[in-house]
Amino acid sequence: MKLERFNLERIQSEWEHRVELNLSESGVEPLRIRELLNTPELKEQLLDIQLGYSQTNGTIPLRRAIAQYYPGCGADNIVATNGGAEANFLVTWRFFHENPSRHELVFMIPNYMQMSGVWKSLGGKVKTFKLKIENNKWIPDIEELKSQVTKKTMAIAICNPNNPTGSIITDSDLEAIVEIASEKDVWIISDEIYRGAELQEMKAPSMHGRYEKTIITSSLSKAYGLPGLRVGWAICPSEQVATELWTYSDYTTICPSKVSDWLATLALNPKVQVMIEKRTRQHIRDNWSIMQKWLDSHSDILECISPSAAAICFIKQNTGIPSLDLVMRLIKEKSVLISPGEYFEMPGFIRIGFGSRKEYLQEALGRISELLNSMR
Numbered sequence: 001m002k003l004e005r006f007n008l009e010r011i012q013s014e015w016e017h018r019v020e021l022n023l024s025e026s027g028v029e030p031l032r033i034r035e036l037l038n039t040p041e042l043k044e045q046l047l048d049i050q051l052g053y054s055q056t057n058g059t060i061p062l063r064r065a066i067a068q069y070y071p072g073c074g075a076d077n078i079v080a081t082n083g084g085a086e087a088n089f090l091v092t093w094r095f096f097h098e099n100p101s102r103h104e105l106v107f108m109i110p111n112y113m114q115m116s117g118v119w120k121s122l123g124g125k126v127k128t129f130k131l132k133i134e135n136n137k138w139i140p141d142i143e144e145l146k147s148q149v150t151k152k153t154m155a156i157a158i159c160n161p162n163n164p165t166g167s168i169i170t171d172s173d174l175e176a177i178v179e180i181a182s183e184k185d186v187w188i189i190s191d192e193i194y195r196g197a198e199l200q201e202m203k204a205p206s207m208h209g210r211y212e213k214t215i216i217t218s219s220l221s222k223a224y225g226l227p228g229l230r231v232g233w234a235i236c237p238s239e240q241v242a243t244e245l246w247t248y249s250d251y252t253t254i255c256p257s258k259v260s261d262w263l264a265t266l267a268l269n270p271k272v273q274v275m276i277e278k279r280t281r282q283h284i285r286d287n288w289s290i291m292q293k294w295l296d297s298h299s300d301i302l303e304c305i306s307p308s309a310a311a312i313c314f315i316k317q318n319t320g321i322p323s324l325d326l327v328m329r330l331i332k333e334k335s336v337l338i339s340p341g342e343y344f345e346m347p348g349f350i351r352i353g354f355g356s357r358k359e360y361l362q363e364a365l366g367r368i369s370e371l372l373n374s375m376r
């Protein structure tokens with residue numbers, strides 16, 4: 001089976017380091033190592049790390065540190081990975097082999113298209129259900145989901161908070177998804193990488209602890225502002241499922257980097273975590289107000305439902321040209337990168353990341369305005 005190109009990652013890899021201003025990132029301005037190492041003892045400890053292989057499923061201190069954020073979960077329920085991307089890959093790969101009579105994945109759209117692409121490349125069938133707009137909110141189309149799940153379905157894959165809309169699935173919709181899954185004995189894969197990056201005080205409700213057949217994937221890349229560490233995880237309902245998943249990771253990257261494992265354990269220490277989460281939320285809130293004002297100044301051609309989480313907003317654009325063309329013009333004419341809706345299976349939309357430094361964001365938005373104004 002030919003591998004489908006992962007368009008979103010490819011356009012970012014191709015352009016993010018070539019344009020002058022990159023608004024394709026969905027996380028906040030990353031932290032520096034020195035911000036984590038705030039004592040001389042910690043600096044010494046970092047310098048003393050011996051660069052051998054780390055434990056393949058993550059060290060016990062790292063897995064314990066992750067487990068404390070998932071009630072009822074222990075280190076043995078967790079596989080630590082190289083980013084959320086590896087966690088998603090392993091989970092998708094494992095499920096594909098679980099039961100040959102269940103080769104359908106029911107996938108929420110719009111979404112980060114990784115799991116869908118992997119599932120298709122393995123030879124599986126992907127069915128979709130939409131986040132639809134109702135009362136100025138993105139909400140999962142529960143009726144559509146119900147109609148898509150059959151006895152051939154292996155898993156329902158959701159992304160909550162959602163990339164690219166920044167919307168949060170409510171408790172009652174999560175329960176409705178569980179009901180549909182349990183009726184057909186289907187797994188739920190919940191990518192919760194943006195949890196902890198909410199604009200409001202309250203955290204987005206998690207799928208964790210609602211239904212036995214659930215795997216949560218996440219990482220330090222978004223809510224923690226540490227994408228360069230490449231540390232992610234999968235939370236499994238039992239040690240047995242985690243052990244099976246671990247077998248898959250033996251075939252991919254062997255283990256997370258030892259330095260990253262240590263720094264990630266530090267970042268997950270409750271005192272540090274509180275500081276990081278506060279920084280992320282403040283940053284998102286401050287920049288969202290800049291973004292909102294900018295959107296208002298283009299309300300004749302841009303429409304956006306305010307995100308509830310993540311440093312991204314998903315905008316319906318009415319410029320009269322396809323979003324991909326608009327994105328390419330921005331790259332070529334203004335040296336600014338944003339993401340086209342086509343790469344989330346939502347043509348007509350664009351995604352703008354607003355997590356960068358304030359001045360940087362303002363400069364980039366100014367350049368987008370120049371192009372938009374010249375098109376009127």
Ligand SMILES: Cc1ncc(COP(=O)(O)O)c(C=O)c1O
Pocket residue numbers: 026082083084085086088112159163191193218219220221227231232
């Ligand atoms: C929903 C979602 N899951 C996973 C990933 C991959 O994250 P990581 O950088 O931790 O591998 C991304 C990256 O943008 C994402 O948006």
